Amino acid sequence: MGKVWKYGHDIDTDAIIPARYMNRSEPEHLAAHCMEDADVTFAQEVKAGDVIVGGKNFGCGSSREHAPIAIKAAGVKVVIAESYARIFYRNALNIGMPILECPEAVVGTEAGDEVEVDLKSGKIDNKTKKTTFQAKPFPPFMQELIDAGGLIPYVKEKKKNA
């Protein structure tokens, strides 16, 4: 079970990890500045297993993989959003940062709610509000990538079989 950190629409990658910290790429360094320009308390107070809930177009802007790396290294279990920017979506799945798309859960969840998320089934259980939501399933190919553990293991496997 994790606590919800709720943000609005169009959370950009500069908000997730400002470029001024990208002169280094160690996950723990990035995690220490995660969400800094949107919420200075986040990096200090986030606990392992917490959940980020965002609006539409989460992760828009730069192609920096540092963004999902920072979120993952901060201990966030899953990001739930109405929709994702294209590059962030690819990057998150490629590095094994769980993300779910569920507009209903975004509407039905407030900051501080306790939620339990089953990543396999996409079931989102808001314990505080006693409501449950079902995230959209991934397209089959994306599921295959996720099951392989991300793009690198997937490509490795493909190369081996080639």
Added chain:
Amino acid sequence: MNPFGKADFGFGHEKEEIGTKHGSRITRFRAFSVIEILKQSGNVRQIGPPEFCDQRPRMVQANPCAISPGECREAIREKGRLLLMGMTISEKILAAHAGLDSVVPGEIINAKLDLVLANDVTGPVAIQEFGKLGIDQVYDKERVTLVPDHFTPNKDIASAEQSKILRDFAKKMGIKNYWDVGRVGIEHCLLPEQGLVLPGDLIIGADSHTCTYGALGAFATGVGSTDCAAGMATGEAWFRVPESLKFVFHGSKFQPWVGGKDLILYIIGKIGVDGARYKAMEFTGDGIRSLSMDNRLTISNMAIEAGAKAGIIEPDEITLAYVKARAKRDYKVYKSDPDASYEKIYEFNSEDIPLQVAFPHLPENTKSVDEASGLKIDQVVIGSCTNGRLEDLEIAAKILKGKKIHPEIRCLVFPGTQDILLEAMRRGWIETMIQAGAAVSTPTCGPCLGGHMGILAKGERALSTTNRNFVGRMGHPQSEVYLCNPAVAAASAVRGEIVHPREVVNNG
């Protein structure tokens, strides 16, 4: 003529009347027979989506029974319509690189890449991921390019270490297209200039503004470091074929000082920062065809700011004149079929577009320059991968000639490449700018992303020809960035507040 006019389609044991109101003249469906019938009709493209058990080898071979009859019907109804139509330039490039006759939006393909790009921010992470693949060479030393442009010349020890990772990897792999400080330029100015990105190419770059190369008629898209690593290793990447959106500009006459920057900001203002999310934007019309390459590159560059996967412009004489002088390998010109399918078509009168200013903190917050007029600023930035090309500097120099930068303004100029800088110098523009009181820098992404060389303090406001005005983009989280074209930037630098260039240039 519609080849499906008389075809008898059904779905398993169930037959369904669909009607014609969805733009489709297919009346009934049979899922398992669709491919067969399509293949029999000579002038029809083969069906694309893997759900329909295409016989050709694909990355995904889903069992057609795995989807419900309802989903299948829905999909066929949609795809059936598309199959009757031609292809867009984006679909043609993707199909050609995937070794397919055709593709349809939504289809997932594996395609060969003409170029893979990374920079000093995304490159080190890509190199680390590349290492995990257990491969000791990149797929092609000519086609993997590394451009240390973000925090260079190295801004501090940490960024020096990042650059070193890139440099060492380039050396170890024998990568041909690597440039160090003194020769390096801003990647999206440098690669077109060097003839490394060409019409018909399929390109991925670990930088979101990789979409810039769409201006040359290439399908180019930004990816993250891991996708880039896989691309460097295999020369391939997977793509979901995007739906296309068409943006038509009617008329080759624009308002004075209006350029490519205003057109793309105007579009983003209309459709929003996710208005083209996952889609390919295609810019066309005599308005676009009347623009120079520099202006077109600016338009394609900011397609990502509408969430797009690509921002593409069909090559014409202007494109080919630009490319012919630079290309060192073959290229192919693709054009959209007249009956290609677009999810949506937007039409504008070129003359109606006023000079644009995007207010904080999203590029979609656009207003006309007159609405922004009088807003005090502290810093003006002219340059970047969006507006750091020769024509951009020319416009700025033209406005600054014989004038002085306002005493309370810091005006920073960042040419895109060394060649651009040198040419601007030869033409006297750099001298003009320096005499006006502007600081002219070596090419770097520096201030655009708040990296270095022009960071804003708390409460400061910049007017910039760059591409993003997110919170904290250029410095302190409580600073502000306004986006505009080089003419507005230069004129405002003189006036000390946002102003229409006509207010500064007598004959403007």
